[in-house]
Amino acid sequence: MSILEQLKQKAKADKKRILLPEATDLRVIQAASMAIKEDIAEVILIGSRDEILKNAGSIDLSGATIIDPRTSEKRQHYSEAFYELRKSKGMTPEKAAALMEDPVYFGMMMVKENDADGLVSGAIHSTADTLRPALQIVKTAPGSKLVSTFFIMSIPDCEYGDNGTLLFADCALNESPNAEQLSEIAIATATSMKQMLGITPSVAMLSYSTMGSAHSEHTEKVVQATALAKQKAPDILIDGEMQLDAALVQRVASLKAPQSKVAGAANVLIFPDLNAGNIGYKLVERLAKGEAYGPVTQGLARPINDLSRGCKAEDIVAVVAITAVQAQA
Structure with missing residues (x-):
């Protein structure tokens, strides 16, 4: 059994809630469907339901949870919590509310508030655009000095x-x-x-x-x-x-x-x-x-992993499995 299959088997044994905030990208949609079919995680897609389903076409997403940050009942709570986290750095309530429309920031708050167990991003975002909100919101693990x-x-x-x-x-x-x-x-x-x-x-x-x-x-x-x-x-x-x-x-x-x-x-x-x-x-x-599976991020308080923008759907599935196993630990 390959190391990836071992990780997938481990992920299946204790399924975690893994967020995909780039849910309108076709590769991410394909990966979500594959991960659900392989039963390695509870997949949560963040974005406009209509746009996600339109882009999915015939791809089966019936097993995924889809959350739109603009209409979520948690949006106000996340906005207020994010403002409290960052007000000493110049954050305003208005800017916090605007950032909660961003699927990556919204997803990070879901992980922070224990409404999800991990997040995978980077198919269409740079490493900086994935890790910056992670460091702002999730922060480093206790005792960890470095990501x-x-x-x-x-x-x-x-x-x-x-x-x-x-x-x-x-x-x-x-x-x-x-x-x-x-x-x-x-x-x-x-x-x-x-x-x-x-x-x-x-x-x-x-x-x-x-x-x-x-x-x-x-x-x-x-x-x-x-x-x-x-x-x-x-x-x-x-x-x-x-x-x-x-x-x-x-x-x-x-x-x-x-x-x-x-x-x-x-x-x-x-x-x-x-x-x-x-x-x-x-x-x-x-x-x-x-x-080569990765890069896998370590040192954050919760599992947040970055993808290569050249990734394939299969690569995303692998990182979902890795993130789920990290969440188990």
Whole structure:
């Protein structure tokens, strides 16, 4: 069973209410119908009922809940609650009421008020237009200092990671994390590995150096991040700095990092910056024919996930399943 099928099975076992605020987009409509048919979530579409059904045509949405922000009985309550959240930042009652006509903002308030369990957006919105209202309304999780992302990489016929399954972070959001931020990304991704996939994390802090084989401000950042992560989360297996081959290949690990319990057995790869992470996951996706699921957002108080604007309906279904599993945790 593929990792995606495992996630879908887990989502089915405890169905969550997942919002799709871009509900007039045909891909989102198709994904909603598919998710309902696969029974992985209770799907809530946000937008004009007439427009959604018109765009759907013959696509079956009978199992979806459709909520129009302009006519919802909750609109006034959400407007007032949003104003209270943001009045110290210059929000006015009038602007709050206007923003509640926006399906993404309305959806974020639904999640905030526990009228839904998670939200998936980004098919027609930029990452900023998805994450900005998430940070304004849902905010970061208690104890979390940073919002970051990871990809679930599933690589066929692969001996590395956990039978070809690895998490890569951060590949989509934090451009140049400092040592403190890198340590937070490592701990959050390890936690995601355990909670979502039930796999014990083995975290490699990646660099072009292994255990002091080179020295520069770039390698020192990873050294410091590793020390911080170990200090903050002594129960998680984390090590570095190390090169990719030392992290994955036992033969290389025995030469370059013989004392490390992570080297040669890593299943969580933490990249030193966004350049490395983004290039790395796309190399694996294209050259190793790996499946890349994500970016999955972590560090928010509730599950909010961003899509690529080039996504297909099947991609949206996958993220709905992932979001539902996050909501279970």
